[in-house]
Amino acid sequence: MDWKNDNGEHFESHAEDFLRPVYPWLLRDLENATERSLRGMKILELGCGPGFMLEQFLAAHAKKVVGLDLSHKMLLRARNSGRAGAAQLIQADACNLPFIAESFDIVFSRGSVFFWNDIERAMHQIKNILKPSGTALIGGGYGLSTPQVYIDAIIQHYALQPKSKIPRLDFTILQAIANKIGGKTEILQAKKRGFWLKWQI
């Protein structure tokens, strides 16, 4: 599957079938990384796709939730499914963020950074729009706190599929970019689960 050229329909049904049970655990990963409740937080998701995490942020009583995606079709799916709820949706490129400085407590992104064509530019902008002491959690995969039973189901499913066309990204490169820009970084990762770059400004 070529996610980049997907019109949203395939990803949404894949997420419905295999990733749905994982999203609450991605929220848990975020809470663990920030070491605080998301209640009252201003959260931006980069590459929100059809909105499965937006739904989680709203349920966690974030004060403001913004979903940004390059794809209008993905955003329509987030809106029409009802998952985006009260979240604000913005069609834009993660490399060109339309926000003023220090707008968000948290920037979250899962499964999208692999497609950004100027990661360094995006990372500078993420730092700029985060409030002082804000946190970014950027990565991909199925979560570090997700119960193994869900991970096994996903792995089993992919074993029967043609190889994915998701571009590879070495997380040490992502971390090196963040380190160059400033703040405190940590890579959280586990085999067959994926990784997060935790970046505290």
Ligand SMILES: C[S@@+](CC[C@H](N)C(=O)[O-])C[C@H]1O[C@@H](n2cnc3c(N)ncnc32)[C@H](O)[C@@H]1O
């Ligand atoms: C694999 S999907 C992941 C969707 C969602 N984060 C999830 O986990 O359910 C990747 C998403 O990133 C979006 N995307 C790719 N490049 C982007 C960019 N440069 N800026 C913003 N969004 C982008 C795609 O349109 C797609 O919705």
